[in-house]
Amino acid sequence: MKSQDLSLVAAVAGLIALGSASMLANAADTKATEKCFGVAKAGKNDCGTASHACAATTTKDNDPNDWKYVPKGTCESMGGKLGAAKK
Secondary structure, X not given: OOHHHHHHHHHHHHHHHHHHHHHHHHHHHHHHEEEEEOOOOOOOOOOOXXXXXXXXXXXOOXXXXXXXXXXXXXXXXXXXXXXXXXX
16 A cells, blocks of 8 residues: 555544544533523524524524523523423
């Protein structure tokens, strides 16, 4: 195998390992966090909603349909809700 090919294989293996580690870290984080609706500041939401598709795209502070992860047990004390606003 050429050294260029070896470098490519090593780079791909590194990306796969990094992705796997990231998924495991996110899985552990979700056990210690909860989705909190209505506390995300503009551009600081963690996921998409019916009105937009991506994280960090909300344009309004504290939109009751946007959410972000917060430490478990802190959402309601921050003024948020554990579920989206009812339509």
